[in-house]
Amino acid sequence: MVFRLPTLAAPAAPEQVAESASPPPYGRRTLRLATCLAASLALVLPGLVAADPAHASAKRVRLGSSADVTRPMWSGPAHTMNGSGAVVPATMAKAVDAIRGGTGTLDVVVIAGSAPTSGSATPECDTITGVAGVNSCTTWTLTSRADGNNSAANTDIRNAEFVYFAGGDQCDYADWKGTALQNSVKSVVAKGGGSGGGSAGHHINSAIVYDACDGSVTSDEALYDPYDPAITFTTGMFTWPNYANTINDSHFVTRDRMGRTMAFVARAIEDGLTTGGAAWGVGVEEGGSLFIDKNGAATVAGADTFVVLGDHRPERADPDRYLTYYDYKIWRLRPGQTYDFKNRPTCGYYLRSIVTGVADSNLYNGIPVTNCG
Known part of the structure; x- marks a missing residue:
């Protein structure tokens, strides 16, 4: 006989939840507690509890040049704060130009907490690579707190000059507090680069x-x-x-x-x-x-x-x-x-x-x- 914990349907991301007249009866912390409980029961009752599916592994898609720009100095910091998830070319162009000081090119990393459900797999980078002065744009889809310590993702972030947080769920982004990712993003701004984001990505930058x-x-x-x-x-x-x-x-x-x-x-x-x-x-x-x-x-x-x-x-x-x-x-x-x-x-x-x-x-x-x- 196999015993299973009741399945909780995940609440919509904040962008959808906000359209409802009332908040969901439970939050993401409740869901995480349920996941932890299931994992604990699986340890003490092997074979009795069906394990939750694991998070998808971190995924990387790079557009533009395969080699990063190397340069001793940058002219930022600069930031973009967007009211919805999409990149706004006008302010992105200003940020890129400010950071590179009007000359040369730079690299951008987009951080997403989930993959798009339809259309392009890299919607932000599709726009960003059309901005003058961009050498490359790399999208990292990171779906768990552990992904905040992904060494390849953190290397890309530290080598970039701008980090853009995509729309989605700011709770997922806040969960990376205390991971290597937090310090990697800080290092980009500290060297004269920049950061920004839209919707949930706007929230996380305050x-x-x-x-x-x-x-x-x-x-x-x-x-x-x-x-x-x-x-x-x-x-x-x-x-x-x-x-x-x-x-x-x-x-x-x-x-x-x-x-x-x-x-x-x-x-x-x-x-x-x-x-x-x-x-x-x-x-x-x-x-x-x-x-x-x-x-x-x-x-x-x-x-x-x-x-x-x-x-x-x-x-x-x-x-x-x-x-x-x-x-x-x-x-x-x-x-x-x-x-x-x-x-x-x-x-x-x-x-x-x-x-x-x-x-x-x-x-x-x-x-x-x-x-x-």
């Missing part, structure tokens, strides 16, 4: 990562309870120059995520996850992208970006209680406009509040304050 490991949360749910179990953070993954105290969010207007970003900002301050008692939410709309240069100057392309500043502790942020927070400062940045993350603006914002879980109207538009004192 200083405080909304990791969605216990399911996605809607704006209404987050404002009802800023300590909703689905609101979980990973800190200490990456802290890029000039980008401290940030929390990225994606698909921003299309999926009405202003409210939840406000809750993330309040939580980060209340829980002491930031320095100086302030936090900045960075919400990028679908099709939009931020290019951030080595001096912290960010330029918007494609669609709007919103910067949401909380500069004081919430008036109320408690478990199972409605959020109250007065006077978030919000900058709406349209394509072509800039925001200085090194010398962060003190003017040009509009004000919005949350009172007992209810947001002011018209969260995405406002008349900018100009007499800021």
